[in-house]
Amino acid sequence: MxxxxxxxxxxxxxxxxxxxxxxxxxxxxxxxxxxxxxxxxxxxxxxxxxxxxxxxxxxxxxxxxxxxxxxxxxxxxxxxxxxxxxxxxxxxxxxxxxxxxxxxxxxxxxxxxxxxxxxxxxxxxxxxPNCSTIQMVVTLAPLARRFGLRKVVVSTYQAVSGAGRGGVEALQSGAGEAFPKPIAGNAIPLIGSVGEDGYTSEERKMREESRKILSMPDLPVYATAVRIPVHTGHSESIYVELEREASPEEVLAAFEEASGVSFSGDPQDFPTPLEAAGEPETFVGRVRVEGDRVSYWCVADNLLKxxxxxxxxxxxxxxxxxxx
Amino acid sequence: MxxxxxxxxxxxxxxxxxxxxxxxxxxxxxxxxxxxxxxxxxxxxxxxxxxxxxxxxxxxxxxxxxxxxxxxxxxxxxxxxxxxxxxxxxxxxxxxxxxxxxxxxxxxxxxxxxxxxxxxxxxxxxxxPNCSTIQMVVTLAPLARRFGLRKVVVSTYQAVSGAGRGGVEALQSGAGEAFPKPIAGNAIPLIGSVGEDGYTSEERKMREESRKILSMPDLPVYATAVRIPVHTGHSESIYVELEREASPEEVLAAFEEASGVSFSGDPQDFPTPLEAAGEPETFVGRVRVEGDRVSYWCVADNLLKxxxxxxxxxxxxxxxxxxx
Missing domain, CATH: 3.40.50.720 (NAD(P)-binding Rossmann-like Domain)
Incomplete structure (x- = not known):
C-alpha cells in the first residue's frame, strides 16, 4: 500500500x-x-x-x-x-x-x-489493546526482555474518561449510569462485568491481552481494576517477579532505555495523571527493587497511548x- | 484499674x-x-x-x-x-x-x-497502628490463622482526611502544602518521605507494623501507598499468597467469620469509601481465589477504625x- x-x-x-x-x-x-x-x-x-x-x-x-x-x-x-x-x-x-x-x-x-x-x-x-493493558505492557516489555517475568500483580487507578463522555459527565454532575455507584469522592473497584471466577471483564482483558502481546501465554497476571475520580490518565501500581535477581541500577537502565517510556530515575519524582494527560508516552516512577521483585508506578493518557x-x-x- | x-x-x-x-x-x-x-x-x-x-x-x-x-x-x-x-x-x-x-x-x-x-x-x-495497617491486618488475620501467609502485595487508595484538616482543604480548594502535587482530579503515589530503598515512610509502616501485629517478623509485604481525591475512607487492593491452597468457599468463610469484618459474599457487591465513611468496621469485597493466591478489596473509615x-x-x- x-x-x-x-x-x-x-x-x-x-x-x-x-x-x-x-x-x-x-x-x-x-x-x-x-x-x-x-x-x-x-x-x-x-x-x-x-x-x-x-x-x-x-x-x-x-x-x-x-x-x-x-x-x-x-x-x-x-x-x-x-x-x-x-x-x-x-x-x-x-x-x-x-x-x-x-x-x-x-x-x-x-x-x-x-x-x-x-x-x-x-x-x-x-x-x-485495552487502555490499561497498553501502558502495562509498554513497561513490562523491557523487564521481560532483560530479566524474564514470572508473575505480575497490578492494581489500577483508572480515569472516568475511559468510560467515554458519560463517564466524564458522571464525575462532573453525578448524572447518568456510566458507573454502578457515585464516582465523585469515591473509588469503584469494579469495571465491566463480573465473571464466574470473580474477575471483571477489565481484569480479564489485562491478563489475556498482556499474554498475547508479550507472547507469554501462561504469564500469571493478577489484576484489580478500579475507577477513581480522575478525568484523564490511568495509573497502575505494578509488582512483578523476575526470572532472576536484578540490581536497582539494571532495572532503572531497562526503563531508561525502553521505547515509549518516559522515566525519571529521581526517587522523589513521580508521575501523576494530571501531568500525563495530553502526553503520548507512558510514564514510570517509584521504582523499588528487592532481588527478583520490582514494584513501580506507571501512568499514561488513556485516550492517547x-x-x-x-x-x-x-x-x-x-x-x-x-x-x- | x-x-x-x-x-x-x-x-x-x-x-x-x-x-x-x-x-x-x-x-x-x-x-x-x-x-x-x-x-x-x-x-x-x-x-x-x-x-x-x-x-x-x-x-x-x-x-x-x-x-x-x-x-x-x-x-x-x-x-x-x-x-x-x-x-x-x-x-x-x-x-x-x-x-x-x-x-x-x-x-x-x-x-x-x-x-x-x-x-x-x-x-x-x-x-x-497506622490507619492503612489497621484495616489490612484486620483482613489478613483471618487468612493467616486459617491458611498461613507467605506474601502480601498491597496498593492503597488513601483519603485526604488521613492528612488532617490540611488534606481536606487541599482537596476542596487546592490550597496549602499537605501534598506534594495537586490532589483534585489526581492520584499521588507518594505518602510521607522516601527512604534510600525507594519505599516511603507510609509503605514501611505498612510492612513493619503488620509484621509486629501479626507476630510474623519476616512476612514479605510489598506496599505502594497512593493518595486519591476521596474525603474519607481508605481502600486497599490486596493480593496474598497463602501457605496452602484454599477453595473459594473456605476463603469466603474466613472473611464471614472474621471479627471486625463486614463482608458480602455477593461477587457483584463491593464496598466503597463513600459507603464506609462513618462506619466502624472494615469492609471486604471482590474476593478472588486461585489455588493459594487470594485477591480482595478492603475499605475502612481511616479516622474511625x-x-x-x-x-x-x-x-x-x-x-x-x-x-x-
Missing amino acids: HTKDGYSVVVVGAGLVGERLVSELRRRRFPFRELRVLARSSRRAILDGEEFEIGVAEPGAFEGVDFAFFAGTEGEKGAAVRLAREAISRGATVIDNGSDFRLDPGVPLVVPEVNARALEEHEGLIAN GAATNAVQIAETLVGARVS | HTKDGYSVVVVGAGLVGERLVSELRRRRFPFRELRVLARSSRRAILDGEEFEIGVAEPGAFEGVDFAFFAGTEGEKGAAVRLAREAISRGATVIDNGSDFRLDPGVPLVVPEVNARALEEHEGLIAN GAATNAVQIAETLVGARVS
Whole structure:
C-alpha cells in the first residue's frame, strides 16, 4: 500500500476516542490525503477544533478507504463487529479499538514498541489493546526482555474518561449510569462485568491481552481494576517477579532505555495523571527493587497511548512511517 | 484499674482524629466520668457537636487521669513524645495514635481483633497502628490463622482526611502544602518521605507494623501507598499468597467469620469509601481465589477504625468492656 498523495482515512466514532484519533492523525502528521469521520447518524460536530460533516457508518462509506480506525466502545460491541469485514472487502485496513477481535488468533493485537513484528502478517484487521493493558505492557516489555517475568500483580487507578463522555459527565454532575455507584469522592473497584471466577471483564482483558502481546501465554497476571475520580490518565501500581535477581541500577537502565517510556530515575519524582494527560508516552516512577521483585508506578493518557496514539502508531508502522 | 464512677479520660489533640476520639468515646459509651480535650493552646472549640473548653497539653494536666488518648499526627512527631512519660508517671495509661513508639519492642502495637493478647503486658503506653495497617491486618488475620501467609502485595487508595484538616482543604480548594502535587482530579503515589530503598515512610509502616501485629517478623509485604481525591475512607487492593491452597468457599468463610469484618459474599457487591465513611468496621469485597493466591478489596473509615475506633477498642479491652 503506497501512495504519493497520501491515504484515504476514516475514523468511525465521534466520541472521546474518535476525537483523539482525529487529533493524533493530524498532530503526528500521518500521511492522509483525506480524513473523514463516520458515526451512526450524520451530523455536524466540532472535533479537534474543526467542524466535521460526520457521515453515516455504512458499508458504502468505505469505498476507496485505505485505513479505517474504529474508535470502539469499551464494554459494548463496537461498530467493527458490523462493519470491519465490509471495510476490509473494499480494500481498507481496519484498526479496531474495540475489544471484540482482540483475542482472535488471526488478528494481531499490537503495541508497536512491544510487538510490531505481529504486523508482518495480517488479514486486514488489527486490534488495538485495552487502555490499561497498553501502558502495562509498554513497561513490562523491557523487564521481560532483560530479566524474564514470572508473575505480575497490578492494581489500577483508572480515569472516568475511559468510560467515554458519560463517564466524564458522571464525575462532573453525578448524572447518568456510566458507573454502578457515585464516582465523585469515591473509588469503584469494579469495571465491566463480573465473571464466574470473580474477575471483571477489565481484569480479564489485562491478563489475556498482556499474554498475547508479550507472547507469554501462561504469564500469571493478577489484576484489580478500579475507577477513581480522575478525568484523564490511568495509573497502575505494578509488582512483578523476575526470572532472576536484578540490581536497582539494571532495572532503572531497562526503563531508561525502553521505547515509549518516559522515566525519571529521581526517587522523589513521580508521575501523576494530571501531568500525563495530553502526553503520548507512558510514564514510570517509584521504582523499588528487592532481588527478583520490582514494584513501580506507571501512568499514561488513556485516550492517547491507551487508545488513539497507539492506533495511529500501528498505522505508521504499517506504512513505514515513524513510530515514536 | 477499676472505678465505680468511671474513668477520667483526656484526648490530646483537637484535629480530625481528636474529634473522632471524642465522638467514639461517647458513641461506644466508654465508661468515663470526665472527658477533657487538650491541645497546644487553650481555646474553645466545637467537637462532635458540643463546645469544649480545650486545655493546654502540659504535664500537670494529666494529674488524676486514667486514660490519655494522643491523637498524634502522621508524618510529624506526636505530642506523646513530649508528654506520654509525664502522663504515665502520674498514673495514666496512654494510647498513642502517633507513629513514634509503634516499633518500640516494649510497646504493644494493637488491633484488638488481631492481637488483644499483646495488652496483657504493658508499661503504661500502647500504640495505635497506622490507619492503612489497621484495616489490612484486620483482613489478613483471618487468612493467616486459617491458611498461613507467605506474601502480601498491597496498593492503597488513601483519603485526604488521613492528612488532617490540611488534606481536606487541599482537596476542596487546592490550597496549602499537605501534598506534594495537586490532589483534585489526581492520584499521588507518594505518602510521607522516601527512604534510600525507594519505599516511603507510609509503605514501611505498612510492612513493619503488620509484621509486629501479626507476630510474623519476616512476612514479605510489598506496599505502594497512593493518595486519591476521596474525603474519607481508605481502600486497599490486596493480593496474598497463602501457605496452602484454599477453595473459594473456605476463603469466603474466613472473611464471614472474621471479627471486625463486614463482608458480602455477593461477587457483584463491593464496598466503597463513600459507603464506609462513618462506619466502624472494615469492609471486604471482590474476593478472588486461585489455588493459594487470594485477591480482595478492603475499605475502612481511616479516622474511625483507622484511628479513633481502634484506640477506643484498645481501652475497652483494657477495662474489660466490649470490643466490637
